[in-house]
Amino acid sequence: MREEEEPNWFARWEEQLPSPEELTPLSQTLITPDLAIAFDIPGGGGGAGEEPARTLKRPRLVWTPQLHKRFVDAVAHLGIKNAVPKTIMQLMSVDGLTRENVASHLQKYRLYLKRMQGLSSSAGGTAGSAAGGGAGGPISAADAATDQLFASGPVPHHFLGRGPGPEPFMPFVPVAALQHHQQITAAVQQQHQQQYYQQRHMGHFGSPTTGGYDHGFLARTVPQPGMHRMVGSAAVGLVSPPPPPAPSAASYVDDLESGSRGGGGGRRVLTLFPTGED
DNA sequence: TGCACAATAT
DNA sequence: AATATTGTGC
Numbered sequence: 335m336r337e338e339e340e341p342n343w344f345a346r347w348e349e350q351l352p353s354p355e356e357l358t359p360l361s362q363t364l365i366t367p368d369l370a371i372a373f374d375i376p377g378g379g380g381g382a383g384e385e386p387a388r389t390l391k392r393p394r395l396v397w398t399p400q401l402h403k404r405f406v407d408a409v410a411h412l413g414i415k416n417a418v419p420k421t422i423m424q425l426m427s428v429d430g431l432t433r434e435n436v437a438s439h440l441q442k443y444r445l446y447l448k449r450m451q452g453l454s455s456s457a458g459g460t461a462g463s464a465a466g467g468g469a470g471g472p473i474s475a476a477d478a479a480t481d482q483l484f485a486s487g488p489v490p491h492h493f494l495g496r497g498p499g500p501e502p503f504m505p506f507v508p509v510a511a512l513q514h515h516q517q518i519t520a521a522v523q524q525q526h527q528q529q530y531y532q533q534r535h536m537g538h539f540g541s542p543t544t545g546g547y548d549h550g551f552l553a554r555t556v557p558q559p560g561m562h563r564m565v566g567s568a569a570v571g572l573v574s575p576p577p578p579p580a581p582s583a584a585s586y587v588d589d590l591e592s593g594s595r596g597g598g599g600g601r602r603v604l605t606l607f608p609t610g611e612d
Numbered sequence: 613t614g615c616a617c618a619a620t621a622t
Numbered sequence: 623a624a625t626a627t628t629g630t631g632c
Binding site (some may be wrong): 392434438543 | 623624625626629
Binding site for chain 2 (some may be wrong): 417418433437440441444471
């Protein structure tokens with residue numbers, strides 16, 4: 335009793351085919367505008383047509399421990415009063431980093447500090463203990479997750495328990511003073527699934543158009559305890575040595591050591607900016 | 613205007 | 623949850 339083939343099945347099938355306009359062009363560039371920005375590829379924004387730069391949307395910034403460290407260092411050396419988005423941004427001198435980026439991060443960082451204040455008063459907890467999770471664990475699981483980033487670096491002590499008062503002298507550090515440091519480029523992430531292309535070729539992946547952009551950190555989700563993994567990708571950059579001054583793209587990680595936290599021992603990590611506290 | 617900041621949106 | 627965007631007051 336099976337139905338025999340209808341004579342017009344083909345016709346119906348044909349009718350349901352999508353119109354040409356509905357089909358995605360087969361000849362689509364593999365490098366999307368966003369990706370192009372992320373890697374600072376000149377021709378990326380264009381392809382078939384140059385779109386106004388203002389129209390292009392910046393990819394999401396990923397706050398890697400390295401970036402965050404710069405952030406914290408900058409805030410630490412500015413003092414609470416001067417630690418405002420613009421100033422922080424300047425001090426960080428990270429290529430591609432916007433004021434908005436910093437503002438958003440700062441907002442969350444302040445919340446983190448506030449939480450820590452409350453905790454320290456009752457439990458006497460430090461950043462380490464709060465994030466360590468090993469002790470007590472009065473904080474929510476969500477907070478613990480958040481703290482992974484923020485606690486990945488030491489929180490300057492004087493951040494806490496400090497009301498509106500005159501900061502210890504450290505008025506200003508001209509950006510010029512930092513110039514001798516390597517300028518790092520903000521790590522940036524695609525919003526959508528984008529192509530697995532990127533994911534898969536992470537690390538050993540040369541640009542078809544420009545030279546190579548091995549820049550360490552692309553969208554790694556949930557940094558594992560052993561974050562050397564992440565540094566590992568940066569290490570990949572070392573494996574295939576990027577010729578120093580690539581014409582348009584220069585992105586490096588400066589302090590790989592910054593990832594070392596409490597568990598690493600009492601080792602002192604040199605901060606980006608001279609604090610005098612070291 | 614531009615900025616900081618908080619609130620809200622994705 | 624992590625960033626981005628928006629709204630408000632200065």
